[in-house]
Amino acid sequence: MRLRLVLGDQLSLPLSSLRDVKLGEDVILMAEVNEEATYVRHHKKKIAFLFSAMRHFAEALRSLGHRVVYVPYGCPENTGSLFGEVLRLKEAEAVTEIIVTMPGEYRLLNEMESWQDRLGVPVELREDDRFLCSTEGFQKWASGRKSLRLEYFYREMRRNHDILMDGDKPLGGKWNYDHDNRQSAPKRLDVPAPFSVEPDRVTEEVLALVTDQFSEHFGDLKPFSLAVTREDALKALDQFVAERLSKFGNYQDAMVQGEPWMFHSHISFYLNCGLLLPLECVHAAERAYFDGTAPLNSVEGFIRQIVGWREFIRGIYWHSMPEYAGLNYLSASRDLPEFYWTGETQMNCLHQCIVETKANAYAHHIQRLMVIGNFSLLAGFAPKEVSEWYLAVYADAYEWVELPNVNGMILFADGGLFASKPYAASGAYINKMSNYCEHCVYAHATKTGEKACPFNYLYWNFLDQNEEKLRSNPRVSMIYRTWDKMSDSKKQEIRTDSRRFLALLDGSQA
Ligand code: FAD
Ligand code: DLZ
Ligand code: SF4
Structure with missing residues (x-):
């Protein structure tokens, strides 16, 4: 009998690991496990979304006649890891082979590559051909x-x-x-209004489980209105296209x-x-x-x-990968401030984007890139901390998509592997693209001083601090010419304002 393991982000009927599944012969294993739910402290909505979607997918497979072993989170025998669950089923039944579609994260692929030796049966890892480019x-x-x-x-x-x-x-x-x-x-x-669907009985059970087991995790669990079935996800797509x-x-x-x-x-x-x-x-x-x-x-x-x-x-x-996860081209090392978890900051743009992230496990691209991302770059937060934050707080986050966006797109931690320059911007950009500045205690057009928008002086401070690494970049060198033309006293003001602000940030008072 062949065991087909289906992971929480593999809820597709045409999945490569299910392609040749034999009805009445093979078994499909799905498991809600502590290791996957806590390797970062995922947003509560993300866990509820995946657990409910997994449960619905298991039912869809059963309704097609497949034998599915589904291990819920609270099951007393649950070992808490994917390997543990595969081992448990292998020991209980005559499993001759394990078939899995490539996981979306390197850490899991690396682990799975040792499974064959540890389990003593062949483990076949198949390409994830749900992507258009292998x-x-x-x-x-x-x-x-x-x-x-x-x-x-x-x-x-x-x-x-x-x-x-x-x-x-x-x-x-x-x-x-x-x-x-x-x-x-x-x-x-x-x-x-965005697509929304009332939680059904399965989702209600999962919401109770998450309230009970993951109360320490970031984010608001309710209201919960995400689609958890393919049918509803298709409705969400149709609604987007129509509206x-x-x-x-x-x-x-x-x-x-x-x-x-x-x-x-x-x-x-x-x-x-x-x-x-x-x-x-x-x-x-x-x-x-x-x-x-x-x-x-x-x-x-x-x-x-x-x-x-x-x-x-x-x-x-x-x-x-795996080198990519450790890159830090600009040697950024500042700790994330507490307000990334609470939204309690006077900077209105960050306040809005973080509060929305907390409520919805979602922020749209430009919020992730030009507000939270831009600030993370200018303030010099350590790439590993930023990455862990993005992986935890968004319901769509898996390392394959989160990490290059963080290390490549926002932090320039890869030194420009695919972005030709860092996406650094001052308050003028945020003011042009949003109405956040109208409701902010800071003045977006003021460059220095206590009332000035912190993005303004942090922008120049970032260029000043990273001059050695960035001046020779052809797309940034023009900006250094403007910096060169600034008077020494202006430069000094920028440095002083930045030091004062970053000290406040380090003391969680920004
Ligand atoms: P739309 O704006 O409607 O775009 C349509 C689709 O395009 C998205 O659903 C997504 O699948 C794809 N897409 C758009 N931009 C990107 C991108 N830069 N990278 C990959 N796919 C993209 N996206 C994730 O799916 N998961 C993440 O963990 C994630 N982390 C991010 C972290 C940072 C720092 C940044 C700057 C971006 C990140 N993105 C991530 C990309 C993008 O912000 C989200 O895909 C998008 O906001 C999702 O919302 P949407 O479905 O409404 O997207
Ligand atoms: C994200 C996630 C969570 C929260 N829980 C589970 C789980 O309990 N069981 C499971 O199979 N998958 C889960 N996932 C998705 C995995 O973390 C994901 O498959 C890997 O990170 C690879 O992309
Ligand atoms: Fe953000 Fe600066 Fe605008 Fe305030 S003034 S909302 S801090 S860009």
């Missing part, structure tokens, strides 16, 4: 290239999968419509106080645990373009996130 395909694409840039990868993906193509040319004549995007939000903007996609492009980078969801799709939860598959999301968006319900700048922008960024980031992860 790890091998990415290696081939990356090998021999001096720099890894999304744009070229993205074009190849579009061609290979015939997405938004007009023969061998991009539809509309351009690969990228970003210059039509990046608008800030107008004063009055009607944002549709938000047309404005996705225009307001992709906009942030509005009190609007955590904006015109984003909110499908990362479902894509990353397998309830949705990337191509079906891409095709749904493509159809909207052909039906005339969404413009090309939105459709292309959305598709680029999925066949471009998502696949590229995963490629970078497997291409660069």
Whole structure:
């Protein structure tokens, strides 16, 4: 009998490990285990979401006639680890082979590679072909290239999968419509309510379990309204395409106080645990373009996130691990401040983004990148701490996607493996793209002094502190010329303000 192990982020019927499963012969194992639930202190909503989605998926498999051994968290025999559960089932039944789809995190892959010796039966690790680009395909694409840039990868993906193509040319004549995007939000903007579904009995049971067992973890458990079945995840996708996609492009980078969801799709939860598959999301968006319900700048922008960024980031992860996790090009070492867990800071942009993260286990991209990420870069937080935070607080977070976004995209900890410069920005950017500054005690246009927006002096301080590593970067050297032209007294003010602010931050008073 063959044992098929299905992990919490592998909830897809076409999963490679289930492909040749024999009804009445093989057994499928799924387990809620302490090790996976606590290797970082995941947001309560993330645990509830995955446990409920896992339980529903097990039922879906059973309804197709499969034999599923499902080990709930509270089961007294539960050993608390995936290995322990595989071993327990192997000892109880005549298991001849174990089949698993490649896990999404290196730590687990590394562990699984020892299972065959430890269990004494063959363990077959299969490619996770829910991604459009295999790890091998990415290696081939990356090998021999001096720099890894999304744009070229993205074009190849579009061609290979015939997405938004007009023969061998991009539809509309351009690969990228970003210059039509990046608008800030107008004063009055009607944002549709996000998809939500009432918890059913299974979810209610899981919510009680999480309340009981994970009370120390970050985040608000309720209200809980995420989809936990494929059927509902498809409804969430349809709702996005019908109600938000047309404005996705225009307001992709906009942030509005009190609007955590904006015109984003909110499908990362479902894509990353397998309830949705990337191509079906891409095709749904493509159809909207052909039906005339969404413009090309939105459709292309959305598709680029999925066949471009998502696949590229995963490629970078497997291409660069395990060394990637330890990189710290800028030698950043500051501890995360307490307010990353509470949202209690006077900086309104950070306050809003962290409070929303706490409530929803979600923040949209530009909040993650240009508010929390930008601040983490400017303040010099240690990459490992930042990474652990992002992995814990978002319900869509797994290391394969979180780590390159943190080490590559926000912290420049990889020295520019795929980003040509650090994404550092002053308060002017946040003020342009949001209305957070209108409600802040700090003044976004003031450069120095106690009332000045901390992003303003921290921006220059960051460049000053990292001059040795950054000045020679062609995309940053222009900015150093502005710094060079500043008077010594101005520079001194920036350094003094930054020292004062960072001291407050270290004392948890910022
Ligand atoms: P949309 O804006 O609607 O985009 C559509 C889809 O594109 C997303 O669902 C996602 O699957 C994909 N996508 C977009 N940007 C990226 C990206 N940079 N990397 C990979 N996929 C992308 N995304 C995660 O799925 N998990 C994470 O743990 C995660 N951590 C991040 C950490 C940082 C520091 C940053 C800057 C970004 C991170 N992202 C992560 C990427 C992005 O912010 C989220 O995918 C997005 O906010 C999810 O919301 P959405 O589904 O509404 O996305
Ligand atoms: C994230 C997560 C959590 C919270 N719990 C479980 C679990 O109990 N059982 C399980 O199989 N998977 C869980 N996961 C998802 C895994 O952590 C994920 O499969 C690995 O990190 C690889 O991506
Ligand atoms: Fe954030 Fe500065 Fe604007 Fe305040 S003034 S919201 S700290 S960018």
